[in-house]
Amino acid sequence: MLSTQSAEIVRATLPVVGAHLDQITERFYATMFAERPELLDGLFNRGNQANGEQRRALAGSIAGFAHALIRHPDERPDTLLSRIAHKHASLAVTDDQYVIVHKYLFGAIADVLGEAATPEVVAAWDEVYWLMAGALIALEARLYAERGTADGRTWREWTVVDRRQETPDVVSFVLRPSDGGPLPEVLPGQYVSVRMRMADGVHQIRQYSVSGGDEHTRRITVKRVRATEDAPEGEVSTLLYEATRVGDRLTVSAPFGDVVLKDGDRPLVLVSAGIGCTPVVGMLHHLADTRTTRRVLVLHADRSRAAHALWRETSELVATLPNGQQIVWYEEGDGGLAGQMDLSSLEIPADAEAYLCGPVPFMRRVRDQLLAAGVAARDVHYEVFGPDLWLPAD
Structure with missing residues (x-):
């Protein structure tokens, strides 16, 4: 080359x-x-x-x-x-x-x-x-x-048809195409971009995983990150959280993302922390809809049960899987294991495929533990919200 x-x-x-x-x-x-x-x-x-x-x-x-x-x-x-x-x-x-x-x-x-x-x-x-x-x-x-987004057709108007409060800082928006046209295909684990006009007139774009939906709608789940003048990185999530209501229109891209759940029969380990649960929930919907019999181990870490977005939905989805299991770690220990996620006592299948989403330091620790359990490096996939500051070795 x-x-x-x-x-x-x-x-x-x-x-x-x-x-x-x-x-x-x-x-x-x-x-x-x-x-x-x-x-x-x-x-x-x-x-x-x-x-x-x-x-x-x-x-x-x-x-x-x-x-x-x-x-x-x-x-x-x-x-x-x-x-x-x-x-x-x-x-x-x-x-x-x-x-x-x-x-x-x-x-x-x-x-x-x-x-x-x-x-x-x-x-x-x-x-x-x-x-x-x-x-x-x-x-x-x-x-x-x-x-089908060539010639500048990446963006489309969607109408908010439902708003659901998930936790004190997390809200879900159920969206339907405003033009009444067909929904684009979304693969389990993919995200969409949302383009917002800020108070100063500048447009900003952020990516959000597709966490659910049906034949008529798509759902995104947004965690409010409180923006300040010195740290504006939460300005879009704050605007979405505080100002977006049912009936509003959002400018949303087609789905993209290369961290997509692979079909097959190998065991799965789905790992998340905080709002990193959203692509995992999207994957769980796919696994439930396809009536998979794969072994699926769902692992999540959070501050507390109250801060764990979509936890009830996650539990219900895992319960539909004949070989599904969920384990959670909460810093406060209320309703889950106390402290940080620790895989040392778990039986992780060596031939498993793993999907990770959460803060980079968290994913680094979990990846090390998965490799120590015998999972191949090529089978550990990760998603990062924002710029990818971690390119793990092959």
């Missing part, structure tokens, strides 16, 4: 570029938004800009792609690319935006590296960028075609 000459230069300069990637991405975003502020309207998440997560995620993806090209020159890192492509498709990213990113990213590289950014070094990393961008453009085009 990468030319021999460029591969040698990238290998030699990767330590230097990697050491400066945080500076490069910080300069990149600052310059791009100063000159192209419209990109913050309906594309980039300003909450993740404020807390630095988007910058770190971009640096990690560039470094990860470059490392993959060097280690396995004849292979394409599809796992990394698929995760990014699905998120981009859910934002309706277009081909021309890669040209904009290239301009400001390579301007930042030249600024930060100075004399070290020789024409040969820039040319080699330019090749890396366009290999990655080209692969993403192709993957995203395929996703748009599969979802």
Whole structure:
């Protein structure tokens, strides 16, 4: 994939570029938004800009792609690319935006590296960028075609037909297409994006797992993260929670997401913490609807029973599975095991497939425990809300 000459230069300069990637991405975003502020309207998440997560995620993806090209020159890192492509498709990213990113990213590289950014070094990393961008453009085009969302048709108006209070900070919205048209297919574990106009007129987009629905509706479940002026990452969930009522219309994308429950007969371990339960509940609905006989172990950690969104529904779904079992851990110990999730005393089938969703530190701990129990690394799948700051080793 990468030319021999460029591969040698990238290998030699990767330590230097990697050491400066945080500076490069910080300069990149600052310059791009100063000159192209419209990109913050309906594309980039300003909450993740404020807390630095988007910058770190971009640096990690560039470094990860470059490392993959060097280690396995004849292979394409599809796992990394698929995760990014699905998120981009859910934002309706277009081909021309890669040209904009290239301009400001390579301007930042030249600024930060100075004399070290020789024409040969820039040319080699330019090749890396366009290999990655080209692969993403192709993957995203395929996703748009599969979802019938080509030509800018990613977005659709949906009407809120029900609002359900799940916990003091979590609410579910049941949605129906406002145009009365057919529902798009959603695979168990996928998410949709919701595009909201904020008080200052800027549009912001957030992703929410499809936690349920029927032949006429889809449901999303939203946890309010209280936003502040210094930490705006909860501004969309706060607006949804506080202002959205039955009869309101929401602008929602087609479903996307690469962490999808695989059919088969292997045992399943579904692991979540906090609002990470939402894709798991979507998977459980699919398993119940298909009358699976697979062994299904559902594990959840939360602060308390009162904070555990959709717990009753989860319990009812697990009860319909002939080989289903649910275990919960609550920090307060009310109605579940006390403390943090601990798999050491559980019998985890070594041939199980595991699906994880929750805070990254939580998923790291659980993944380590699953590997120790004999589950293969390739069979541990994870979903992250927001920028992917964790790319576990294969």
